Amino acid sequence: MELAIHGSCDPVFERVRDAFAANFAAGREDGASVAVFRGGRPVVDLWAGVADTRDGAPWRDDTLANVWSTTKAPTAICALLLADRGELDFDAPVAHYWPEFAAEGKERIPVRDLLCHRAGLSGFEAPRVLADLYDWKLATGALAGQRPWWEPGTQHGYHAITYGYLVGEVVRRISGSSLGAFFRDEIAAPLSLDFHIGLPEAHEDRVARLVPPPASDTTQVLRDDPTSLPARTLSNPVTAASATWAREWRAAEIPAANGHGNARSVARFYAALAGGGELDGTRILSSEAIDRAATVQCAGVDAVLRVPVQWGLGLIVNGSPGIYGPNPGTIGYSGYGGSFGLADRDARLSIGYVMNRMGANLAGDPRTVSLIEAVYASL
Numbered sequence: 001m002e003l004a005i006h007g008s009c010d011p012v013f014e015r016v017r018d019a020f021a022a023n024f025a026a027g028r029e030d031g032a033s034v035a036v037f038r039g040g041r042p043v044v045d046l047w048a049g050v051a052d053t054r055d056g057a058p059w060r061d062d063t064l065a066n067v068w069s070t071t072k073a074p075t076a077i078c079a080l081l082l083a084d085r086g087e088l089d090f091d092a093p094v095a096h097y098w099p100e101f102a103a104e105g106k107e108r109i110p111v112r113d114l115l116c117h118r119a120g121l122s123g124f125e126a127p128r129v130l131a132d133l134y135d136w137k138l139a140t141g142a143l144a145g146q147r148p149w150w151e152p153g154t155q156h157g158y159h160a161i162t163y164g165y166l167v168g169e170v171v172r173r174i175s176g177s178s179l180g181a182f183f184r185d186e187i188a189a190p191l192s193l194d195f196h197i198g199l200p201e202a203h204e205d206r207v208a209r210l211v212p213p214p215a216s217d218t219t220q221v222l223r224d225d226p227t228s229l230p231a232r233t234l235s236n237p238v239t240a241a242s243a244t245w246a247r248e249w250r251a252a253e254i255p256a257a258n259g260h261g262n263a264r265s266v267a268r269f270y271a272a273l274a275g276g277g278e279l280d281g282t283r284i285l286s287s288e289a290i291d292r293a294a295t296v297q298c299a300g301v302d303a304v305l306r307v308p309v310q311w312g313l314g315l316i317v318n319g320s321p322g323i324y325g326p327n328p329g330t331i332g333y334s335g336y337g338g339s340f341g342l343a344d345r346d347a348r349l350s351i352g353y354v355m356n357r358m359g360a361n362l363a364g365d366p367r368t369v370s371l372i373e374a375v376y377a378s379l
Helices: 011-025 069-084 099-105 111-115 130-134 136-144 162-175 179-191 201-206 217-222 229-234 241-245 247-251 263-274 287-294 366-377
Strands: 005-009 031-038 041-052 259-261 298-301 308-311 331-334 340-344 349-355
Touching: 005 011, 011 031, 011 041, 011 366, 031 263, 031 366, 041 263, 069 111, 069 162, 069 179, 069 259, 069 263, 069 287, 069 331, 069 340, 099 136, 111 162, 130 136, 130 247, 136 162, 162 179, 179 263, 201 247, 241 247, 263 340, 263 349, 287 331, 349 366
Parallel strands: none
Antiparallel strands: 005 041, 031 041, 031 349, 298 308, 331 340, 340 349
């Protein structure tokens, strides 16, 4: 039976529809959505397949999925917004806003190092179980009392789960709101984003069930010496696809990993960044804040991911060539399994992609590569 692709696509971007369909035809997808904005206007908004492989429930226009680290960009933008308002100084010590963080020699670590994965707190020291991630006070208290694993500022190592608690606690200390509530009130609501960090129970029936990836790049990392930095970061606790099936995971605020959204909401979010901080007459950030996000802070092989990364202030900055299309300086973020979003300010372009079947690659997922190539071939 021929695949039914739903939604809308400007004829100029027909290549994107073709690439989206080809990913399904090649057996790479179960359910997915892709969206593109150009000049602040939606030009692609497509979805297809099934949201749950157990019963074949269809992927609908409002289906949401856990997007893993694609969540980190909205989290970073919360901090950039506070800086825009003059309430946060990225060069001030974290301890200025969060006094308990000064323990174990961390009194001079600047907030900037949290945004750029340079704080030396890429994982938890003490053994953790999944339920610990649902307890904000426990997680942030553990990190505040922990000694860094390397000299802060000397290298970058992906703070896979801890990033959200570190940045989120600074946001909470300044604003008085949890990261999820701050994002909802200050960014999601003004931009009409169907994206949630801490999913209300009312949306449970819209969530797609993630399909675990096959053996992957990450699998090999976890087979390393358990004392290695990647293994210590990524396996304490292990956050498998099955974790996302639970209501407890979805309800918690895990601002590095449990955002729930669809391609339309991810693309709208990045359309505001591509537009210099404004979309549909609503400004959430200054253009100077976007410049900050796109200014490379550090670059090279990441000590945890073991792949080259250019970190801006809270977002990945595209190289030349890069993972986010042909234009250097494009900013974005990708999630474990394949989801991603990007903003290309030069082309006034944004893309969002969300799926339920998780891919095996840490970088270069063939689905995302084909979609990005199709978008740029349409310009």
